[in-house]
Structure formats: C-alpha cells, structure tokens
Amino acid sequence: FNVPGIEYHIVATDINGIEARSPVDVGFYSINAWVSDVNSTNEVYGGSEQTAYRMISIPLYLNSTLIVDQLVDTLPPGKMETDWRLFRYPDGSTTPQEYPDIEPFLPGRAFWLITVDNFVLNTSEGKTVPTDERFRIDLNSGWNDIANPWMFDISWDNIENPGNANLSALYTYEGQWSDPTNPPKIMEPWKGYAIKNLESSTKLIF
Numbered sequence: 432f433n434v435p436g437i438e439y440h441i442v443a444t445d446i447n448g449i450e451a452r453s454p455v456d457v458g459f460y461s462i463n464a465w466v467s468d469v470n471s472t473n474e475v476y477g478g479s480e481q482t483a484y485r486m487i488s489i490p491l492y493l494n495s496t497l498i499v500d501q502l503v504d505t506l507p508p509g510k511m512e513t514d515w516r517l518f519r520y521p522d523g524s525t526t527p528q529e530y531p532d533i534e535p536f537l538p539g540r541a542f543w544l545i546t547v548d549n550f551v552l553n554t555s556e557g558k559t560v561p562t563d564e565r566f567r568i569d570l571n572s573g574w575n576d577i578a579n580p581w582m583f584d585i586s587w588d589n590i591e592n593p594g595n596a597n598l599s600a601l602y603t604y605e606g607q608w609s610d611p612t613n614p615p616k617i618m619e620p621w622k623g624y625a626i627k628n629l630e631s632s633t634k635l636i637f
Contacts, residue, residue, distance in 0.1 A: 437462040438562055461563035466491065471552040471621040475544055482606040484545045486623025488578030489536040491557035498535045505553045507546040515546040523571030523628070538580035539568045539637075541623025552621065566637040570596070570628040577626060579618040580637060587616055589637075596633035601626050 438459035444450050454460065475485045495501045507515040517530040519542045527543070528534060536542070538560045544550075560566060560580045568577050579585055587601055600614040602625040609615060618624060 437464065459563060461561040463558045463561055465556070465558050467554065467556040469554045473619070473621045475546055475550045475552070477546045477548040477550065479545075479547060484543055484604065486541050486576065486578075486604050486625070487544050487552060488539075488541045488621060488623050489552065489554055489557075490538055490578070490580055490582045490620045491536075491554055491559060492538060493536055493555055493557035495555055496535055498533050499531045501536050501555055502530075503555065505555065507544075507550045508548055509546075514548070515544070515550070517542060517544050519543065520574065520576055522569070522575040523573035525573070539566065539578055541576035541578040541625070543576075543623075568635045568637065570598075570626070570633050570635065572628055572631050574625055574627050576623055577635070578623050579620050582620045584617050584619055585637065587614070587618055591636035592633070593636055594630070594633045597629040598633075599627035599629070 438461055440459050441453045442450055469491070471487075473487075475487065477483065489501075493501050495503075509515060511517075511530065517533070518527040519533055519540070520527050521534065533542075534540070559582060562581065566580045568575075570577075592598060600611040601618075602611065603609045603615050603622065604625070615624065
C-alpha cells in the first residue's frame, strides 16, 4: 500500500537476453490509490493573530463533491468564526468565499485556514492524482491560490508555463509572506501557494 499511489513499468527479456520495456524507454504507468483517514504531514499551528493563518490543500480527488460533506468529522475543534475560519479566494478574485459557502477541495486548489488550537487536517475518502498524466492549473488574471496536486514534493523548476505568461514569483505564507527574491523551490503537499498572473489568462503544466 502506498498513499501517493503506485508507479510501475514492465520489462520482458527473451531467451537471447533482449529486453523490451513498456512504456518504451522512459516513463511509468500509474495506479491510483483509494484512501481514507489520511493525516496531513503538516500541522497547522493555532493562534488568533493574522500570523496564524496558513494556506492548506488536499492532494486528493475526494469522493464528496460538497465541502461540507468533505469535512464531516474532520473540521477543526470549536465553533466556526470563533475558533476557526476557512476561506478561499476564487482565482483572480479579491473577494473571498467563506465556509460553508465555498468551493470544494480539489487537487491543485489552495485554501486559507486559521484555528485557535493546533490542527492536523484529516481527509475523507478519495483517490490520488495519477502521475502518468500532466496536471494543468488554469490561472485567471490576478492572484491565484494554487497547490501541489500530488502527495509528494515537486520542484517548481519543473513546472511549465507554455504560454510564457508574465507571472510573479511563487509565494507561500508561514506567518508572513515569503521573500519574492527567494521564492519557494519546492511545492510541498498539503500546503498552499499564491502566484499573480499579469496576463488575461494562462495555464501551468505540472
């Protein structure tokens, strides 16, 4: 069992020692993992100040399509708006959506969370994102909150910007915004990131 999923290739050898590989030369086939009750590898530290906000994500296709159902039995302790808040800025928008009137969790989508107490995000049932297909994130004009769609680290240097769009540095928020002159090099699972698109629209290829 492997929570991120399984990658494999097939090698066959005949009696003459000649090998054949599938997929040919490079690459892997991917098997999605069906999972439930997976804990985030990143603890959200509690607090009441603005510096206690964290950007989070869930690198799974969850079975439930409504965020209320996705977070059944997994919400932070206490009362909404008093002990915790969860919201998201739709791509390119400066007006946030607040839980429960909010888009659902999807791979590649980031949210903002603040809790009074420390909290570890736990998922409902879902499946991992396949690794033998490219993952696309569409960026609207303005700020976009994005995330790593997989349950393993990925390098920002490997992300493709096929339209050569004018994009800001990648940002993260850990009590304060990261330094744009020293942006994150690695996108970690369960975390969220922000990037500004200075074009009308574009996409990133993961």
